[in-house]
Amino acid sequence: MALYLRHREDGIQWAVWKMEESLDVLLSLLPNTRKISCEKELLRFTSERRKMEWLSVRVLLYSMLQEDKEIVYSSEGKPFLSDHSFYISISHTKGYVAVALSSLNSVGIDIEQYGQRVHRVSDRYIRPDEQVESYQEDLTWGLLLYWSAKETIFKRMENADADFRKLRLAHFIPQVEGTFQVQEFATQQQKLYTVGYRIESDFVLTWTEN
Template sequence: MGLFKDYRGDDFRFSVWKMEENIDELLTLLPDNECYAQRLSQFSSLHRQLEWLSVRVLLYTMVGGHKEIIYEQSGKPFLKDGSYHISISHTRGYVTLILSALHPVGIDIEQYSERVSKVSSRFVRSDEVVTLYKGVDTWSLLLLWSAKEVMFKCMSRVEVDFKKHLKVFPFQIAEEGILEAQEYHTADHRLFSIHYLVQTDFVLTWCVDKL
């Protein structure tokens, strides 16, 4: 399948890659594929190898050339040449990536799963509203979690409690929209506008943090 979705804004771009290729097929999509093949040995599982390669293929597809991704100690990714702000996410069957030359960015993708309800007490505040969509509350819970993941990525801070420090204001779910949110981890109590898409088997959220 390869490129599943590609969106270009004024100062950012995000893409979603559907993971249906095997290792050899992904390697053929990259330059100097022998170098990439050698680096796969750092991952013990085939799933992690496929995720890692799919992200590199997606980045290569988006920018039209090789860019090396490196990571801060916190795990936050950035490009070695500093050409773009970057955020990466993956879920079963998909990887996604957002780029902006101007602003910090955050993106998250979450596969549909009712298991989110079992852990909702860890991240849903008493003043947040969980609504029904398609007859269930799962979509609302996934969006709450995913939006907070994006906020966390944009904040670039440690020891953030998703329930105590991050709040998503009440919303009604549609196939796409914007979630308004606020953080209480810093003295600034910054506001965030987080875009979202609801697909058949996943939710996607992203933010371009123009501060």
């Protein structure tokens, strides 16, 4: 099985699945009733990559709860469980999918593969009053954390204006894992969020619940 990471704390849990199996193997990891419905749903996709991502999320969810749950989507594209037993957030990047769950509050999670694109588009999401720091003398990791954290916050927020420059990260020095604060200026509440993060060999992961 390819359960890569798992974490639980204070009502929130998240996990990361490394996509290594074939579609047939992934289907075999689901209960029979869910397997049949997923086989039908997979026919909607033409991209093999998209099939893998979609199915891996369902397998990861089942491995986290050991219960058969159905993921549905709101008109805005926000995922939720049909029985409303948990709040859910989903993310994927090359080779991995991530799922966060909470029984108490809306959640956000984001996973981003290491890559240089964040340098080219940094003016779209880095504010003049933010100071990005390097991790192991590599600024790319810092930029990825800023991008990922802002993705996570907008997944957590309801009906917010998705302008990354309306989010401000408090200054922090990246470590292999930790937390930092994010202030949002997209709503009248201007809420302060705590974001957890991890840096792995080829991706960053961020999440929030509060």
